[in-house]
Amino acid sequence: MIVLVGIFVLGNHSSKSGSSQSSTAPAINGIECQTEMVKVHWHAHLTMINDGQNVEVPAGIGINKDANCLYWLHTHQTDGIIHIESPERTNFTLGDFFAVWGQPLSTTEAGAISAASGQTLRFYVNGQPYPGDPQQLPLNQHDVITVESGQVVAPPPYTFPADL
Numbered sequence: 142m143i144v145l146v147g148i149f150v151l152g153n154h155s156s157k158s159g160s161s162q163s164s165t166a167p168a169i170n171g172i173e174c175q176t177e178m179v180k181v182h183w184h185a186h187l188t189m190i191n192d193g194q195n196v197e198v199p200a201g202i203g204i205n206k207d208a209n210c211l212y213w214l215h216t217h218q219t220d221g222i223i224h225i226e227s228p229e230r231t232n233f234t235l236g237d238f239f240a241v242w243g244q245p246l247s248t249t250e251a252g253a254i255s256a257a258s259g260q261t262l263r264f265y266v267n268g269q270p271y272p273g274d275p276q277q278l279p280l281n282q283h284d285v286i287t288v289e290s291g292q293v294v295a296p297p298p299y300t301f302p303a304d305l
Contacts (some may be wrong), residue, residue, distance in 0.1 A: 166208040170240045172233075174203075174210035181230050183282040185223045186299045187238075191254040192291035203241045214238045214280070222305065225280055235286060236276030246275050254290040263289040265296040 166174035189196040203215030213227040214237055223238055239246035246252075248261045256262050264271040264278060265287040271278055278286065283305075287296035 166205045166210055166212075169212065170237045172213045172227075172237060172241060174205050174208060174212045175228075176209075177211055177226060179226065180228050182224070182226045184225065184301065184305045185280045185282070185284040185286060186301065187221045187223055187235075188285070188287045188297055188299065189251065189254055190287065190289045190294060190297075193294050196252070196254055202238075212241045214241050221299070222301075223280060233280045234276060235278040235280060236274075238280065239276075248275060251275070251288045251290075254288065256290050260290075263287075263293070265289070268296050268298070 168174070187198050189198060197219050198216060198221045200216055200218045203212035204217075205212070211224075211226070213225065213231075214233055215224050215226075216222065217224060225233055227233075236246055239252070242252065244252040249256045251262055254262070262275070264275050265285075266278065267285050268287075271286075275288075280286075283301055285296070285299045289296070
């Protein structure tokens with residue numbers, strides 16, 4: 142009887158990308174916090190620059206140690222690598238990542254960096270300007286995303302490690 146109840150609950154749980162087992166941590170933007178997923182697993186890289194200086198993307202974003210789970214978008218280290226792991230292929234965005242991080246994202250604010258009054262942040266994907274809504278910026282395999290405020294510097298190149 143208990144097993145059947147468990148199957149019923151799991152089979153009727155909806156999320157951003159389909160049915161899956163969740164933890165006690167709440168979903169964010171439809172993104173579940175679960176044990177590590179390996180069905181879909183790719184990486185993007187985020188660099189944040191404020192007046193020419195790198196701003197660290199913290200380790201542990203999307204890792205809930207109290208609930209013993211990982212959100213499908215998370216970081217392990219301060220290297221800027223966003224790990225994207227989910228039970229099904231889903232179109233995740235930079236807005237989803239910032240929501241999991243619990244930080245603001247707009248054309249004038251991204252986490253700890255803000256544009257000067259009357260200015261906007263600059264967003265780049267693979268070295269090319271991204272003119273759209275940063276909330277909708279897609280996170281694709283090996284995308285190199287740069288967010289800049291203040292002094293303009295060329296988006297730095299990034300090479301993914303061979304094992305990613």
